[in-house]
Amino acid sequence: MIIDTLTSPVILFFVLGFVAAALKSDLSIPEAFAKAMSIYLMAAIGLKGGVEVSNSGVTAEVAAAALAGLALSFLLPVIAFALLRQFGVTFVTAKEILTGQGLGPAGYMVAVLALMETPAIISGLMLARRGDKDTAEKSSTPWHEVLTNASVMILVGSFIIGIVAGSDGFAPIKPLFDTGFRGVLCLFLLDMGLIAARRLIQSRKMNLRLVSLAIVIPLLNGAIGTIIGTLVGLDVASAATLGILAASASYIAVPAAMRLALPKADPGIYLSMSLGVTFPFNIIFGISIFAAFAKAIG
Amino acid sequence: MIIDTLTSPVILFFVLGFVAAALKSDLSIPEAFAKAMSIYLMAAIGLKGGVEVSNSGVTAEVAAAALAGLALSFLLPVIAFALLRQFGVTFVTAKEILTGQGLGPAGYMVAVLALMETPAIISGLMLARRGDKDTAEKSSTPWHEVLTNASVMILVGSFIIGIVAGSDGFAPIKPLFDTGFRGVLCLFLLDMGLIAARRLIQSRKMNLRLVSLAIVIPLLNGAIGTIIGTLVGLDVASAATLGILAASASYIAVPAAMRLALPKADPGIYLSMSLGVTFPFNIIFGISIFAAFAKAIG
Amino acid sequence: MIIDTLTSPVILFFVLGFVAAALKSDLSIPEAFAKAMSIYLMAAIGLKGGVEVSNSGVTAEVAAAALAGLALSFLLPVIAFALLRQFGVTFVTAKEILTGQGLGPAGYMVAVLALMETPAIISGLMLARRGDKDTAEKSSTPWHEVLTNASVMILVGSFIIGIVAGSDGFAPIKPLFDTGFRGVLCLFLLDMGLIAARRLIQSRKMNLRLVSLAIVIPLLNGAIGTIIGTLVGLDVASAATLGILAASASYIAVPAAMRLALPKADPGIYLSMSLGVTFPFNIIFGISIFAAFAKAIG
Amino acid sequence: MIQTVSRKRIEILVDTPLVPRVVAQLKAVDISGWSVIHVDSGGGRAGAWQDDDVTGASAKTIVLAIASEAKTSGLIEAIAPLLDSYGMLLTIGDVQVVRGERF
Amino acid sequence: MIQTVSRKRIEILVDTPLVPRVVAQLKAVDISGWSVIHVDSGGGRAGAWQDDDVTGASAKTIVLAIASEAKTSGLIEAIAPLLDSYGMLLTIGDVQVVRGERF
Amino acid sequence: MIQTVSRKRIEILVDTPLVPRVVAQLKAVDISGWSVIHVDSGGGRAGAWQDDDVTGASAKTIVLAIASEAKTSGLIEAIAPLLDSYGMLLTIGDVQVVRGERF
Numbered sequence A, B, C: 001m002i003i004d005t006l007t008s009p010v011i012l013f014f015v016l017g018f019v020a021a022a023l024k025s026d027l028s029i030p031e032a033f034a035k036a037m038s039i040y041l042m043a044a045i046g047l048k049g050g051v052e053v054s055n056s057g058v059t060a061e062v063a064a065a066a067l068a069g070l071a072l073s074f075l076l077p078v079i080a081f082a083l084l085r086q087f088g089v090t091f092v093t094a095k096e097i098l099t100g101q102g103l104g105p106a107g108y109m110v111a112v113l114a115l116m117e118t119p120a121i122i123s124g125l126m127l128a129r130r131g132d133k134d135t136a137e138k139s140s141t142p143w144h145e146v147l148t149n150a151s152v153m154i155l156v157g158s159f160i161i162g163i164v165a166g167s168d169g170f171a172p173i174k175p176l177f178d179t180g181f182r183g184v185l186c187l188f189l190l191d192m193g194l195i196a197a198r199r200l201i202q203s204r205k206m207n208l209r210l211v212s213l214a215i216v217i218p219l220l221n222g223a224i225g226t227i228i229g230t231l232v233g234l235d236v237a238s239a240a241t242l243g244i245l246a247a248s249a250s251y252i253a254v255p256a257a258m259r260l261a262l263p264k265a266d267p268g269i270y271l272s273m274s275l276g277v278t279f280p281f282n283i284i285f286g287i288s289i290f291a292a293f294a295k296a297i298g
Numbered sequence D, E, F: 001m002i003q004t005v006s007r008k009r010i011e012i013l014v015d016t017p018l019v020p021r022v023v024a025q026l027k028a029v030d031i032s033g034w035s036v037i038h039v040d041s042g043g044g045r046a047g048a049w050q051d052d053d054v055t056g057a058s059a060k061t062i063v064l065a066i067a068s069e070a071k072t073s074g075l076i077e078a079i080a081p082l083l084d085s086y087g088m089l090l091t092i093g094d095v096q097v098v099r100g101e102r103f
Ligand SMILES: Nc1ncnc2c1ncn2[C@@H]1O[C@H](COP(=O)(O)O)[C@@H](O)[C@H]1O
Pocket: D032, D033, D034, D035, D036, D064, D065, D066, D067, D103, E013, E041, E042, E043, E044, E045, E046, E047, E048, E049, E060, E087, E089
C-alpha cells in the first residue's frame, strides 16, 4: 500500500518538490499562487463536505464522528502536550490516496475536519500559554483570532455553502471545485515538497530528538484517533481518516494564529518540525499506516 | 426570486467574504490572484459573447441592443450626474443568476457590455472635469487611457477573438473559459465580499446621504435601462440585463482611469460607495428587482 | 496554413497582448500568475510526454528522436555561435497548432524537448565564456545551476512522474493538466504578447542587423533540425517539431541561468531579441514554415 | 525655495502576523501614518528564510513611518522592550520632508 | 580606499496609477534612474487601506531615486505643488554612493 | 532613555538571479543579516523595465543590510569592482538602531 501511495502523482509531485529543493534548485511556486491554491483546496473540501452532508442528512454516524473529532481535538494537545495539533492539507491528501485505494472516507469527515481545527488551535494556545506566565500579552484573548482565522472561515463557510446549495446548486461549480481538484493538489504538494526540504536545510536548531518527536507524537495521536473512530462505529476509511486528522498539523491555520497569540515564540523550529518532518512523514507513511491499522482493528 | 439569488453559491461566496471581513478575519485573496481572476472573467465573457455573435450574426435585435446600450451609456452619467457609471462584474453575476432562473440573456449582451464600458468612462470623465476647471491636467486628454484601459482591451479583444474563432475555434479552450467559469466567479465574489466589507469598515467619510445615493441612483438608472431595453424590443432577460448594466459600476475599469485622469480626486470615497454599497446592493437585490421589473413591463 | 495559425485563439491572444502593449495599454498579467502558468504548462507537457512514453515504450523511433535532439542541442549553438539556443513555450504552441492541423507530433517529442533544454544551456554558456576570459567568475561552474534550473527540474520531473503514473495514474489529474491546457496557453500567450511588444518598445539598442539575426538564425537552425529529423526517420509532424525546437529559445530557462553564470552580460538585449523578435516570428510564421518544409522533404 | 523640515524615517522589520501590534504601538504614540512593504527573503542569526511558507507565520514585512523626533523617541521607549522577544529590527534615519506639519 | 560621494535618496509614496506622472517629473529635472517598490498596505489621515482593491485605483507604490543635491532641489520645486493634491508623500535622505558620476 | 547606536544602512539594487552572489559577499565581510525586497519596475541608462519578464532574468531586488561602519567599509572594498559589471547600485545611509551589538 505504501507502493500505491508512492506511485500516486500527488505524492510524486511532493517528492519532486522535495528533491528539487534538496538539490538547491531555484524552482519555486509564487507565494500568491500557493496561497490561492490553499484557498481553493479549502473551499473545495468545504463545499464537497457540505454537499455530502446535505445529501446524507445529520445521521447518528455523522454525529458520532463529529463528537469523536471534537473530543480528540480538545484532548490530544493535552496528551501530547509538547506538540501542537495539526490538520488540513494532510486530510485532503489522505482522502485522495484512500479513495484511490477504494477506501473513500464518508463525505461528512470534512465537517469533522472543520470541527477539529478550531478547538485544536485553542487547546494548543492554552497549553503554550501555561509556560508563558509573565507576558503583557497574556490577557489578550486569542479566541477572536482563532475563530476568524482564514482557514477556519473558508472551511466552515464553504461547508455551510455546500449544505445550503446542495447537489443541484453545486453542479454548475463542480467542474472547478471537483474535477480540477486533484490536479491543483499536485501543484500544491509540489510547493509543500519545496517548502519541506528548504525548511529542513535552513533549520539550524533541529536535532534527532526533535525529529523523533515530530514522528512519534503524530503516530501516537493517529493511533488514538483511529481507535476512537473505530470505537464510535465509523467505517474503516473514516476511522483511518480520523486517525490521520489526529496525526496531522493544520499546516495552514495554526502557525499564523500562534505567531499572533504568542509573539515571543519563534515559529522557525515549530514550522521546521511541522512542515519539514511531520508533513512528509504523514503524507508518505502515515496515511498507509493508519489505513492498515484501521483495517486491522476495524 | 431573491431567495433563489441568496442560495446561489456565487452569492453565498460573496456573503461569506462580506461576513469574514466584517468579523475582521484575516482571510484575504492574494492581489495577484484576484487580478488574474478578473482578467480570466473578462476574457471568458468576451470570448463567449464573440462566439455567440459569430453564431447569430448581427441581427436587428443585436443592433437595437447595441444602440440602446450606447445611448444609455452616454446619457446616464448626465442624468445621474453625481455618480459615475458602473458595469462589469455585476453583469457577469447577473448573467449567472438569471440563467439559473431560466432567464438567460441573449449572448450578444456581452457585446453591449463592451460597447457601454467606453462611453461611460468618457462621459464620467467629462462630467467630473466640469467641476475641475483650474487644473494643469485639464488639457491632457483621457481618451487614450480610456480606450486602452486594461478591461476595455481584454473585453473588446477577446470579443473579437470569439467572433474570429467561432464555435469551432472556441471548442478546445471551452473547458477553461466556459466550464470553469462559475467556479472562478465564486472565488472572485468571495474577494469582492471581503473588499466590500473592508471598504465600508475603513471608510470614514461615508454618511447616510452618500449611502442612499449609492442605492437610489443605480435603481433609477436600472429602471431607465430596463424600460429602454423593453422599448427597443429586447426579450425580458436581455432588457433586465440592460437594466442591470445601467445600474452597475465598472468596478474594474473606471476607478483606475479616473485616478489617472483626475489625480486630485480621492478615489477612497468613490470606491467605498461603488464597491461597498452599490455592488452588494446590485448583486443581492438589483438583479432580482430588474428581472421582476422587466417581466412586469415586458 | 499561416491563415489557420492566425485564426487560432492561442495566436490571437498573443496578437491581442502585442497590440495592447503597442497601444501602451495598462493591461498586464500579474507576475505571480504568469510564473504559475509557466509552471503549470511545463508540468502539463512533462506529464503528457511521460504518459505517452509509458504507453509507447522506448522504441527505435523514440531513441532516434532523442539522439537527434541531443546532437542538435549540442551542435547548433556552435553553428549559430551568435545567438543562444531557445526552446520551451514555442514547442507547446507548435504542438497545439500542428495538432489543430491534424499534424500532431509524437508524444515522446516532449522528452526530446527536455533532453535538448539542458545541453543547449550548457553549449550556450561555454560559447559565451570564450569571449569572457578575464573574469573572476570564470572558474565557478554553471553545471549545477543548469541542471537544477527550475524549468529543467519541472519538465524532467513531471516527465518521470508521467512515466511512473502511466495513463491510469494520470486519469484523475487529466482534467486539470490536459483539458484545461489550451485555455491556459491562451492566457500565457496573452502575457507573452504584452512582454514581446514592451521589450521592443523599451529596447534602445535594437537595430536592423540584430533583428534580422534574430530571424535568420532561427530559420537556419530550424531548417537543420527539420532535415536531421527527417533523416533519422521521424514522421512529418515530429520532424517539423524538431525543427521548431531547434529554431526556438528557451524563453524560460536560458536567460535566468545566463544571468547567474555571466553576471557581466546585460540580459536586456538578449531578452529583447529572444522575446521581442524570435518568439513572435516563430509563433506566427516559424511553425507553419517548418511544417511546410517537413512535408516537402518528408 | 520650498521649505523642508527634518523628520525621522522609522523602519521596523517584523513578522507579518505582528503588523497590527506594531501599528497599535505607532498609534499609541500618536504616529498616525505608516506604510507596509513586503520582504521576500532574508537571513540572520536564525538562518535564512523565504516567504514561501504557506502558513504566512514566518513572512516578514517592513513597517515604514515618518514621524517627528519627539514621537520617534516615544516610540523607541514603547517598542524597545518588544524588539528582542518579537524578533523585530528597528532603524531610525534622518530625512527632509516638504510640509512636515502632518507628521 | 574606494571613494564615495554624497547623493540624495528620494522616496516618493504615490498611488500606483500616478507613477508615470512622477517619472515624468523626475525626467523633467534630468533624474534618469528610478526604482518602483510595491506598498502592501498602510494608513494615514484618510484611514487604513490594503492593496486588495481589484481596480488598482488605490494601490500605492514607492518611487525611489538617487540623485545629486542640485537635481533634488529642482525636483522639490517641481513636485511640491502636487504633493497635496496628488496625495503624495516625499522624503529626502542622505546617502553615500560609489562612483556617483552617473546620478 | 533607551540608548541607540549608529549603524550603516546598506541598500544594494541588483538583478534577482544575482542575489546569492551579493549575500555571499555580505557573509564574506561578516555581515550576517540581510533582507530582500522586490522591485516592481524602474528605469535607468539602459531604459525602462518591469518585472513582467517570465524568465526572471531581468527582475530586480533590493538587498538591505544594517551593519557597522567597519564592516560596511569592508563590503564597499569587496563589492565596488563588481558594481558596474554586475549592473548593481549601492547606497549607504546612516541610521540609529536600538541594541546594535548584533550588527
Ligand atoms: N507618516 C507616515 N509614514 C509613512 N507612510 C505614511 C505616513 N502618512 C501617510 N502615509 C502613507 O500615505 C498614505 C496616505 O496618507 P494620508 O493621505 O495621510 O491618508 C497612507 O495610507 C500611508 O500608506
